[in-house]
Amino acid sequence: MFQKATLKNISAQLSISISTVSRALKNHPDISPETKKRVTDLAKLIEYEPNGHAVSLRTSNSRVMAIMVPEISNYFYHSFISSVEEEARKTGYTIIILQSADDHEIETENLRLCRLNRIAGIFVCPSASNTNLSAFLKLEEYGIQVIFFDKVPDYEACNKVSLADASAASLAADVIQKKKKKKILGLFGKTNLSITQRRLKVFEDRFPKTDRNTTLYIEHVHSSDDAEKTASKYLSKRSLVDTIFCMSDEILTGVMKAINKKNLKIPDKVSIITISNGFMPTLYFPQITYVETSGYKLGKLAFSRMISCLNGGSFKQEVFANAVLIEGGSI
Amino acid sequence: MFQKATLKNISAQLSISISTVSRALKNHPDISPETKKRVTDLAKLIEYEPNGHAVSLRTSNSRVMAIMVPEISNYFYHSFISSVEEEARKTGYTIIILQSADDHEIETENLRLCRLNRIAGIFVCPSASNTNLSAFLKLEEYGIQVIFFDKVPDYEACNKVSLADASAASLAADVIQKKKKKKILGLFGKTNLSITQRRLKVFEDRFPKTDRNTTLYIEHVHSSDDAEKTASKYLSKRSLVDTIFCMSDEILTGVMKAINKKNLKIPDKVSIITISNGFMPTLYFPQITYVETSGYKLGKLAFSRMISCLNGGSFKQEVFANAVLIEGGSI
DNA sequence: ATCAATTTCGCAAACGTTTGCGGAAACCTT
DNA sequence: AAGGTTTCCGCAAACGTTTGCGAAATTGAT
Structure with a gap:
């Protein structure tokens, strides 16, 4: 029989409280070494994984970031995506990707999804047709960080990373x-x-x-x-x-x-x-x-900007990824 | 002041119960038209959006699918991704992207993330080095559908979509x-x-x-x-x-x-x-x-397989995306 | 032996939903 | 008028966590 790996389950099997299990797993100083060991051992045994939704619900912040681009099938964009994904994995974030198809309606619908999923932040290359930033600014009311990249808007008070x-x-x-x-x-x-x-x-x-x-x-x-x-x-x-x-x-x-x-x-x-x-x-x-003008570099830059914003220690600004000459034989 | 748009909030303002609000918003027949209108009006006014994490927690199924590929920066893969994303959006799913970098450890770590996020299903092109399917099969214990694509494993009892x-x-x-x-x-x-x-x-x-x-x-x-x-x-x-x-x-x-x-x-x-x-x-x-041999077509095919699996009405099988000749001038 | 400080743990509320069940009121029957 | 339906709604539990607070048990000091 498949038994669900939850804190409750562990706590029952060890006849200790759920809170103790929770604390033991996060190495909280309140918990004695023996208890910690019993808990972590059992957790490993039954392959416990915290339920991300429960955590997000409780803490009201998910470790998820979104990237929205007009289309994925574009070498620049997917090198950007690839780059951000790499960093995200290292820092325990997951990336959801969204295509706007350069359609303003799809774009706002996608933003709705972001709010709904209470993501931590979003990287967005706005659709060309879009001049109205209000939908993006609304995200910030929800505490969702917005970083514009590549085709950044003129509007001053927003975070932008762009190519030089x-x-x-x-x-x-x-x-x-x-x-x-x-x-x-x-x-x-x-x-x-x-x-x-x-x-x-x-x-x-x-x-x-x-x-x-x-x-x-x-x-x-x-x-x-x-x-x-x-x-x-x-x-x-x-x-x-x-x-x-x-x-x-x-x-x-x-x-x-x-x-x-x-x-x-x-x-x-x-x-x-x-x-x-x-x-x-x-x-x-x-x-x-x-x-x-590398999407890869821009991705790294954008990600580090995102992290500073998430940590709250950064004001709105525009930063640039520098360019470099690669010599071939064509000139 | 920013007031959170929740069921509780709406219920308080209208002095009705949370359950009534919830049912009203889903157009449940138990609720009278007048009440429904009052609720939906207020919901629209304060821009209520259900909290995805709470919903997923309660219903234990998230409307999220994952795609894992060895690398994103590859025309075939991102045409696949783009294709799946398109369908996902239409059906209200969101897509999370994972790169394995053809590394078995990253791959299993990514699968851990999938379990953690209780995703509905995953499309995976396994890394070349990987011969061990157990990590994938474990996903199914969690009720997570797995669809292999492109480089599908030989193992019989799994869902595969591949090019002809x-x-x-x-x-x-x-x-x-x-x-x-x-x-x-x-x-x-x-x-x-x-x-x-x-x-x-x-x-x-x-x-x-x-x-x-x-x-x-x-x-x-x-x-x-x-x-x-x-x-x-x-x-x-x-x-x-x-x-x-x-x-x-x-x-x-x-x-x-x-x-x-x-x-x-x-x-x-x-x-x-x-x-x-x-x-x-x-x-x-x-x-x-x-x-x-189009990644786009394969994506559509994979997605429709995923949906059938999610609806439970499908047994394990391998399906193929057919190929078509495009004439150029090179022969 | 007494009291204070420390260590170790549990209680309970909260996050925002969904949903089975039961109940009050109103509406028909005959 | 009595009983049976139907309509409409609320109670409460549950999903799996996190965390402030308080309490029991242990330790140490005098």
Whole structure:
């Protein structure tokens, strides 16, 4: 017969009170060594595990954190998730994951679930459509910590961890200038994203129109296919560009298709440099030189922020994960 | 002042009993329409949400499922996760994520967490090192459903959902034969994996050594780099092979590097066909023809199995997600 | 031997629900 | 008017913990 492993059960078998068992298991000084031993031995024998729900109910804090992203199937997000999960496991937290599908309704419904489950905190990359933070701020009334990451809102009084977009773009620009490239095609994402704006600004500053030596063509693309078409257009004109800068992995894949289609040699015919989360650039030959903005690092950073917030010892702030150049052979 | 939204609170404000409030909120027939309205109105006003932990404690079943994979950062796994999460949300379940890092200790520790949290069920892709199922079977004593996916154990009496490995390989073989390819290099993964064995067997059957018209070279590789080296070796010998079959995405990426390095034209110089989860093959030009074994589909399948198990109406069995050919231009 | 200090433990309430059961009131029957 | 139904609601126990407080038992000091 299967007997449930509970404090009550142990207390009955040892004819001591439940409270004594509870204290014995947490090594409370009030309990004598002998009693502790009897309790822990039996607990081990019947494989006692505290009931998480009872504990959470009693203590009103669960060791659970949530991560909400627009979609999981994205190398950046799941490297972030993976990273946070790693830390969480070490510190005895479990992670629940939520997809918003970039849908505001799903997003708020997910937040409801978080309240319902009385989670300790949530990491969230808000959906693009969402401008209304009230649902998030309400979480804080419940004592649930909120850490925004990646696409962080402009609103000041919240915790944010984000990539050092400006310095990442700056690193890429450094390389381009050091290699004395003169005719650059910069492929950027959607204009309205802050990430795009920050990266674009760096390039515009570093390669000003007034500089007669170098020319920078700027194009905004909104998909991999789009990037392929645009790159193809530029590459068709003989020696119009000598370098292509891609703002993201998605853009890079499109560009690489265009290059493979035309069978252009990298970096002889055209140089490539990209900003990436770290996987895509290694798929090609030669491997693409890229500035790494790692979801992994961001995850670690976010987690440590979460812990400080949980301990109450931290005020609202924005912190950045720095970027690093990974040299390939593409420029 | 922040007042907690609980049944007790509502009952006090309306001077009715807690049980009445509880029943009113679940639309129990015992409660009169007027009372129901009073309760639901107030509940909405103070934004009442049932405390998940209290509910789980009382009913001893939480609406939480877990997914454990060796690592999240893998296209197949996270398409699986994403797929399951989607269904879970629709049915009011939440998903917790666990990584085993292919480490048996972490794996059992994770299972402990599952018991502790009294989850409803778990989807698990066991770590490769693990041959001992006892920890999983113990979960069932706790009433926790276990569904193995992808790398399922041989053990009979458990629920498994897996990819139709044999038919996937068979589909690929069909294409190779239809295209009248004669000199085939088949690159397979680690020998001890059942997935490798099943796929390999199909190829050995379909291209028997006795057939003097076609030759099949079989190699086992254990990483992307390994695949690159091996492919490179074969490709160096002029017209030794006309077709390369890759068992997985990982292998494909290695092979493609080798091909790009030698700047061989696909499919003129060499044809490629692979089994894939659906993303990698689209990265190249021409896109690689592949047999799709989708984590997404497998997720849907696994979830529906989970639900049947939860409803108690199902016996242990293994089911398969079928494979489908996606034509690219690589063969 | 007396009293105080210490060690060791148990009582009981609380966390927020769910649910079987029983009971009061109101409503039909005949 | 008596008995039988039906409608509506509350009591109380239970889920498995944690924890403040008090009390018994032991120890030590004088």
